[in-house]
Amino acid sequence: MxxxxxxxxxxxxxxxxxxxxxxxxxxxxxxxxxxxxxxxxxxxxxxxxxxxxxxxxxxxxxxxxxxxxxxxxxxxxxxxxxxxxxxxxxxxxxxxxxxxxxxxxxxxxxxxxxxxxxxxxxxxxxxxxxxxxxxxxxxxxxxxxxxxxxxxxxxxxxxxxxxxxxxxxxxxxxAEPASLAPKHKTPLDPDSIEAAAKMIAAAKNPMIMVGGGALDAAAEVLALAEKIQAPVASHRSGKGILADDNPHAMNLIAAYDYFKDCDLLIGIGSRLELQFMRWQWRPAGLKVIRIDIDPTEMVRLKPELGVVGDAAKAADALTAALSGQKVTSRTAEFSEIKARARTESEAVQPQMSYLDAIRRALPRDGFFVEEVSQMGFTARFGFPVYEPRQYVTCAYQDNLGFGYNTALGVKVANPDKAVVSVNGDGGFMFGVQELATAVQHGIGVVAVVFNNNAYGNVRRDQMNVFDGRLLGADLVNPDFVALAKSFGMSATKAETPEALEKAIETALASGGPALIEVPVPRGSETSPWQFLHPAPHA
The missing domain is CATH 3.40.50.970 (Thiamin diphosphate (ThDP)-binding fold, Pyr/PP domains)
Structure with missing residues (x-):
């Protein structure tokens, strides 16, 4: 035919x-x-x-x-x-x-x-x-x-x-009838697994770093972490692979604290961006194992040992290879480090207070979609996530306009789950026209627009690095609430974390698309970059 x-x-x-x-x-x-x-x-x-x-x-x-x-x-x-x-x-x-x-x-x-x-x-x-x-x-x-x-x-x-x-x-x-496309998965090399197991067995303070390549390996990563009593760190793409309330999960602040004594870094599906691009300090004698499905990653950042293969299969094979190893529980030690990190992060205001409010309002299985903004940057260490894929990031592109548009796709794929899109005013205006798409197709994303009337990061850098010479940093914005209502969407303004929490709860209960504008005084946010690019350990 x-x-x-x-x-x-x-x-x-x-x-x-x-x-x-x-x-x-x-x-x-x-x-x-x-x-x-x-x-x-x-x-x-x-x-x-x-x-x-x-x-x-x-x-x-x-x-x-x-x-x-x-x-x-x-x-x-x-x-x-x-x-x-x-x-x-x-x-x-x-x-x-x-x-x-x-x-x-x-x-x-x-x-x-x-x-x-x-x-x-x-x-x-x-x-x-x-x-x-x-x-x-x-x-x-x-x-x-x-x-x-x-x-x-x-x-x-x-x-x-x-x-x-x-x-x-x-x-x-x-033509031939359409068929299911075959998939190829590179097989594991058992010799590399054996070599990795020996390196892990000899380590005293191992750390596991997970990225987007480990999204489908959550159970296997947890089993390995528990077996070797290692913390599991993530930056953006790996958030939620271990639930943030799991004793072994560490955000990037806690992980940097632990890293000063780390002797073995195990990267699983990660470019190791934190350790080799953001943390300008590494402990002497640190050894690196990389597990990645892409063999070219072993050339881009050469480890002591590269294991090419699927993250879940490799982590499972390593746990099996270490079956005879006995390790004392370190969860109490990890909890202390995590508590210190939480205390330190409280200094980043008002972002942390607002992120806490969003976390209280968002169901445990809800989705959080970041945007390049003061709230988005802070969320990378300040917003707890409990399952893989629940924190949706733009990865290393960090492109304005990503957030709200992406959140609509998240909601279409997960119609029965809550989806909150966190935006700055600058980035939100890149895709504001898709409010019409949300209304026309009934896509129930809750958009939170933090309005500081500026490209906040650009403004801070120009103020601090270039003697306050501002160029293209300050913005004049529409009334976001009125704008959303003009599209036929429910909208409101929230001026405190408590008001935001209630507004999100109300919007999620309605089930339809909604917008919440949060005014933030221009230039008032504490910089989160002290944690995203921390100073070297003494």
Whole structure:
């Protein structure tokens, strides 16, 4: 049976479990939009108000669920608008798929100035993704779409892209039926596990550092930590792999305190950003073991021992290899360190008081989506998380405009869970148009906008480092409450932590999209950077 390229593509999406697609229709891909419309019982289409929003929503969907997040945009400017979201998915190791069109196949590369033409769009996409390709004929569609799923979900997960020329979407050809894409996982080397076990057995003060590569290894990491009585630290992407109220979990303040006596660092699915990029001090004689599915990580930061493989399998194998080891419980020691860290963090105000209020209002299984802001930075050490994927971060991109758009995708993937988006006024304005998307599609995210009428970090740095010469740091904002109400959304203002807690509880109980504005005097926040970039140990 002949089918169009677009129909073959949709068949492959459905066969691989895709139930939601974000995007904006456009002329180059009308046949693809129509194929989606004819399969609306299988795939929900959520149209956004900006291509960047579509990409971020796909990212939020993927990071919070572990399932592929898929979006579609027009070529050229649409792809470029979504570029920030694609590079966030790359940095955050998220299985995100971008589906786009291109100009007519016979005109690609001629530079004639066709609608939405880029000089070499495929090269641009390949520079942003793990893998990208073009479907040049409908007979190729099932194989190339299946390849896209395989590349996206195998080993280190990262975004992929598929483009289709304008005239090819509607062309028809017979092809093999769509199928579930195979996944590849690099096998463990038993010799490296044995060597790692010997290093761990000889260590007196080991530390485990987890990142996004360990999101699906929570039980195995906990078992290893308990076996060797090691603390488990995280920065952003690894938050919640161990619940923050577990005796072995340490935030970055507590971890730095412990680190001064650490003799073995075990990185599991982590770039070790804290230890090698933020902490400008390391104890003498420190040895490093890295466990990572990506072998190139062992070259980027060379450890004493590299273990290439799946985080869960490697942690489980290490625990088994250490089965005869006896270690005395250190939870009381860890608790003291954690208590000191909590006391120290109290100095960061008003952020900590507001974050405590959000934590009280947010159910234990709720999702917290950060944004690059004074609250977002502080949350990296000051907001407790209890399960993997519940803290959704932009990873190392730290891009303004990430927060609210991403939170909408998180809520779509987790409709029965509470989702709170924490934003600064500057970042929120990057994606404010998606308030319309939330209302139209009934996406019940609670957006908290901390309004200090500034790009707060820029302003502090200009005041402290450049003798107060301000440039582009102060902002004039709309009335956020009135703005949200104009979209048809409930909104209110909260001027204290207690008021914020009650406002979030009320908004979550309503079930619909809501906005809460929190005024913060300009320049009043305590800098969190003393903990994000701490001074060297004496």
């Amino acid at each position: 002949k089918k169009s390229t677009a129909d073959h593509m949709v068949d492959t999406l459905v066969a691989n479990g895709v139930d939601t697609l974000f995007g904006i229709p456009g002329a180059h891909s009308y046949e693809f939009s129509d194929a989606l419309a004819r399969r609306s019982d299988d795939i929900r289409f959520i149209h956004t108000r900006h291509e960047q929003g579509a990409g971020y929503m796909a990212y939020g969907y993927a990071k919070s669920s572990g399932k592929p997040g898929v979006f579609t945009v027009v070529p050229g400017p649409g792809v470029l608008n979504a570029g920030a979201a694609i590079c966030t998915a790359y940095g955050g190791n998220a299985p995100v798929m971008c589906l786009t069109g291109n100009i007519m196949s016979h005109l690609i590369g001629q530079g004639r100035g066709q609608l939405h033409e880029l000089p070499d769009q495929l090269a641009t996409l390949r520079g942003l993704t793990k893998w990208a390709d073009r479907i040049d004929h409908p007979a190729e569609a099932p194989d190339k779409m299946t390849r896209a799923f395989t590349e996206m979900t195998s080993d280190r997960q990262r975004p992929v892209a598929v483009e289709v020329p304008w005239d090819v979407f509607g062309q028809q050809a017979p």
